[in-house]
Amino acid sequence: xxxxxxQPRARAGSTVTAFLVVMLALVLRVAxxxxxxTKPVGDFAMYLESAAHLIKFGSFDAEYxxxxxxxxxxxxxxxxxxxxxxxxxxxxxxGSLAAGAVYGIAHRLxxxxxxxxxxxxxxxxxxxxxxxxxVTGTDMPAxxxxxVGLYFLLRHSPTxxxxxxxxxxxxxxxxxxxxxxxxxLSALAILCFRxxxxxxxxxxxxxxxxxxxxxxxxxxxxxxxxxRYGETFVSDSxxxxxxxxxxxxxxxxxxxxxxxxxxxxxTGYTVLAEPHREADRAALSLAMSWMRFDPAFxxxxxxxxxxxxxxxxxxxxYWPLFRAGVLPEPALSLASRWRSRIEPVVDAFWLTxxxxxxxxxxxxxxxRRWLALTLVPFVLALAVLYAGMFAExxxxxxxxxxxxxxxxxxxxxxxxxxxxxxxxxRVSRAMRWEVGLALGLVVITFVGAPALAWTGDKLRxxxxxxxxVCHVDGQARLCSWRRIGPxxxxxxxxxxxxxxxxxxxIPAAVPTRTREIAAETALDVPAGEYAIETSxxxxxxxxxxSVPEGEFxxxxxxDAPGATVPLASxxxxxxxxxxxxxxxxxxxxxxxxxxxxxxxxxxxAPPTTLPGRLxxxxxxxxxxxx
Numbered sequence: 001x002x003x004x005x006x007q008p009r010a011r012a013g014s015t016v017t018a019f020l021v022v023m024l025a026l027v028l029r030v031a032x033x034x035x036x037x038t039k040p041v042g043d044f045a046m047y048l049e050s051a052a053h054l055i056k057f058g059s060f061d062a063e064y065x066x067x068x069x070x071x072x073x074x075x076x077x078x079x080x081x082x083x084x085x086x087x088x089x090x091x092x093x094x095g096s097l098a099a100g101a102v103y104g105i106a107h108r109l110x111x112x113x114x115x116x117x118x119x120x121x122x123x124x125x126x127x128x129x130x131x132x133x134x135v136t137g138t139d140m141p142a143x144x145x146x147x148v149g150l151y152f153l154l155r156h157s158p159t160x161x162x163x164x165x166x167x168x169x170x171x172x173x174x175x176x177x178x179x180x181x182x183x184x185l186s187a188l189a190i191l192c193f194r195x196x197x198x199x200x201x202x203x204x205x206x207x208x209x210x211x212x213x214x215x216x217x218x219x220x221x222x223x224x225x226x227x228r229y230g231e232t233f234v235s236d237s238x239x240x241x242x243x244x245x246x247x248x249x250x251x252x253x254x255x256x257x258x259x260x261x262x263x264x265x266x267t268g269y270t271v272l273a274e275p276h277r278e279a280d281r282a283a284l285s286l287a288m289s290w291m292r293f294d295p296a297f298x299x300x301x302x303x304x305x306x307x308x309x310x311x312x313x314x315x316x317x318y319w320p321l322f323r324a325g326v327l328p329e330p331a332l333s334l335a336s337r338w339r340s341r342i343e344p345v346v347d348a349f350w351l352t353x354x355x356x357x358x359x360x361x362x363x364x365x366x367x368r369r370w371l372a373l374t375l376v377p378f379v380l381a382l383a384v385l386y387a388g389m390f391a392e393x394x395x396x397x398x399x400x401x402x403x404x405x406x407x408x409x410x411x412x413x414x415x416x417x418x419x420x421x422x423x424x425x426r427v428s429r430a431m432r433w434e435v436g437l438a439l440g441l442v443v444i445t446f447v448g449a450p451a452l453a454w455t456g457d458k459l460r461x462x463x464x465x466x467x468x469v470c471h472v473d474g475q476a477r478l479c480s481w482r483r484i485g486p487x488x489x490x491x492x493x494x495x496x497x498x499x500x501x502x503x504x505x506i507p508a509a510v511p512t513r514t515r516e517i518a519a520e521t522a523l524d525v526p527a528g529e530y531a532i533e534t535s536x537x538x539x540x541x542x543x544x545x546s547v548p549e550g551e552f553x554x555x556x557x558x559d560a561p562g563a564t565v566p567l568a569s570x571x572x573x574x575x576x577x578x579x580x581x582x583x584x585x586x587x588x589x590x591x592x593x594x595x596x597x598x599x600x601x602x603x604x605a606p607p608t609t610l611p612g613r614l615x616x617x618x619x620x621x622x623x624x625x626x
Contacts, residue, residue, distance in 0.1 A: 014113055018103045021120035025099035028124065029092035029133035033085065036134055040084065041325045044136040048087060051075040063272040065237040065280070068221065069177025070138045084136075091133040094144040098401055099123040101147035106405040108154040109372040112412065119408030122353065123401065127346045128316035132394060135319045138178050143398035145175035146182055150378070150402075153189055154371065157196035157206075165189070165206040169213025176218060180235040181385055183218075186211045188377050195370040229277050237276040239389075240284030246305060246390030247290040249465050250497040253301045253390065261499035265469040265476045290467070293480055297463035303456025305391035309383065311449060313350035314343040315393035353400075353407045358445050360410030362438030366430070372409070375402050410438070466497030470619040472523060479595070479619065481519040495519045496613065503613035504597060506538070506567065509548050509605035516600040522592040529587050529624040532556050532595065535579035536570045540612040547571045550601035552614055557586040557594065567599070570614060579617060585624060593621070 040048055051074035053061045060068070077086050103120030107113060123129065132140060149171030156164035168189055175182035189210045193203035218234040226232045244263065246253045260271045267286065269279035291298045308315070321327060321335045335342075364372045379402050386395050417435065470479040481502050483495045494517050496503045507515035536552065547567040555562030563584045573580040597616055 014107060014116070017113060017117055018100050018107075018120065021103050021117070021124055022096050022100040024121075025124035026092060026096035028130050029095045030089065032130050033088045033092050033134045036320070037328060037331055038088070038134045038320055038326050039328070040087075040136045041323060044319070047071055047074055047136055047138070048078075048084070051078055051087075055079055062274060065241075065272060065276050067138075067177055067180050067236045069174065070141055072177075073141070074136070087136050088134050091135060091137070091140045094141040095129055095133045096124075098129075098140065098144040098147050101144065101151045102401055102404045104151040105147065105154060105375075105402075106408050108151070109369070109375075109405055110409050110412075115405075115408045115412045117408075118411055119404045122404045122407055126400070126404075127342075127349055128313055129397070129400070131317055131320045132397065133320075135394075137319070137394065139394045139397040142175050142179035142182060143401050145171050145178065146185065146398050147401045149175065150192075150375075153192050153210075154196075157193050157198070161193060161196070161198060161202065161206045162209065164193075165210040166213050169210040170217060172210070173214035173217030176214060176234070177221065180239070181382070183214065183234065184385070185378060185381060186214050188374075188381060191374040191377055192371070195374050231277060237280050238272075240280040240282070240287065241271060242390045243287040244283040244290075247287040247298070247301065249290060249293075249297065249301075249467055252460060253305055258499045262467065262469055262478070265499065266478055294463050294465055294482075296459050297465060300456045300459030300463065302387050303452050304460065306383065306387040307449075307453045307456065308393060309386050309391040309396050310399070311453070312393065313346050316396075317343065317346060319394060350400075353403060354445060355442050356408075356410035356414070357403045357406035358410070358441040359414055359438040360406035360408070362441045363409060363413045363434055364406070366434040366437045372405070375405065378402055413438075464493060464495055466495045466502050466519070468497045468502045468619070469499055470523075470621065472525060472621040473623055477523065479521045479523065481521045481597075483518070484520050484596075485516060485518040485598075501615045501617040501619075502597070503539075503615045504552075504599050505613055506547065506550075506599060506611065507601050509550075509601045509603065511604050513603050514600055516598060518596065518598040520594060520596045522594050523621060525588065525593045525621065527588055527590040529585065530556065530593065531583055531585040531622050531624055532619060533581075533583050533622055534619040535581050535617045536565065536573070536614060537579040537617065538570055538574045538611050538614050541571070541574045542611060543575055545571075545611040547611060548601040549605040550599060553596075553598045553600070554582060554584050554616070555594075555596040555598070556584050557588055562586075562596070567601075567614070571611065574611075595619075595621075 047070060050061060050064050050071045053059075054071060054075045055078055060071070064071075073090060074087050077090065080086075099120050102123040103116045106119035107116035110116070129140075149168045152167035152171065153164050156167065169186065172182055172186045187207060190203045190207040193206045194200060198206065215234065222232050222234045225234075229237070245255050245259060248254070248256070248259050250256065250258065263283060263286070264270050267279070267282040269275075269282055271279070273279070319326070322339065326332075327335055361373075361376070363369075379399055382395075382399050413434075417431065420431065464483050466481045468479050468481070469476050471477065479502070481495055481497065494505045496505075502519065504517045504519060507517055509515060532554065534554070538547070547570075550567045551564050552567060552570060553562050553564045563582060565580065565582065570580050599614060
């Protein structure tokens, strides 16, 4: 009799607690949206414009290559008369639903209302999560849908696996409509079904059902793509473009407008312009070639993207507060004055969450809580997909939601363990194992993360290369420049590229030896006599600045003497707001044609005021007339 009464009461109490968590999260986010007058800019403004275009013309604009779900949602809000404020409230609602899902996930994993409450409160009070609620972007809605889908999967998989599969498939399909990266996560449901007690065959059947439901839900989008592009697919048409941005050696995997020009010059396609599918495939092919160019540098880029994605929480404040144009005055001045106090709080919250999550993960491993551990592959899959291709700090939102249940478990376990150790005369072997494993994971994380970031920096520094557009016999090609020679630079990016040039850092003189910076590229051209035509300047350049008593040399072919230009001559041309033309000829006997750039500063040169870089601009390889 007691059991029959207590279970409904427990469920009712848990439901009330979850409702209060959701309401707290909603109140905080709505208050933030109302108090902080953010303006959508960049991609976020694009979503609003696309929704307006959809309402007016009944179709997406010609440059739209993204998933349609979020734009459909914004179009519905706008069709009902909502403006910016109403559209921003979508993020607030999504964030509050995410808090409820996190509460439910934690309750299912740990069977503890106290742990679930801590997890829900972590999500509701998450400072950066509250801040990004005012951003009209896809990150929070997609993350909320993934979290809700996982909640239903974990809740129903032990007793009603078919219902769990269907609900999970529905929400993963909806999440995919918002962010395409959600679709491959559907296959990980097999781990949850298996950990819930199903055999492998039954778990596989349920997973296939879940994936099928997601695909069926996405079938209207597949039909639209078939009619639009003549291809059947359920993803977006910018994955290759995203990978290209992430592989850009000139910016360490960050976006720059210079990349748009490189892509257009070399492929003939324009970013976001028709034909979308062909342009996307060309971008992916180019990105893969860059990734293969130097595997060590590519690994360094992966580590840089992982650091960008997972480490610095304060970067999440860029979009809702500190990006240019987001806040009007006087709100911008107020945010800037408080920035030095806000950012440490945000970082401290995240680092504390990570430490607690590692403790919770250690406890789960020690106690073999397999169902809880099934969340780890979801976190790893998201991290690997983003770090492997392209990462922005806001992409961590779904990862953070899945970290909160472990953090709550870790905090709860730490309190209980400290109490048990304080009251116990003897610490059990199991308790020692749990404490050791949890502490070990915390130490590994906080020592390993900086070590990996340092390793990534060193890999990029020692394998630095750059790319520019050059022309060979009138055809645009990519010239990929490797740093060669001694590597004693002082942290400066010795070789840097933009769409039409490559820049070499001008080294400072030292008393004992010649300092030099050199780079080399190789081009596939037939045997013959060629000339390289280019121009030189120094930028950025301060007029009164002086340069070392050094020289720049350009050599074409392995045996040709090349041409040498004093740095002072380049500086003088730059002072006159001009560039210094340079032409070098050589006989190429076959194979790859090597082109080498070199700046050398002799020992003992007098101290100078160093300017910027020496740039080799718009290089063209021209066959000599016979």
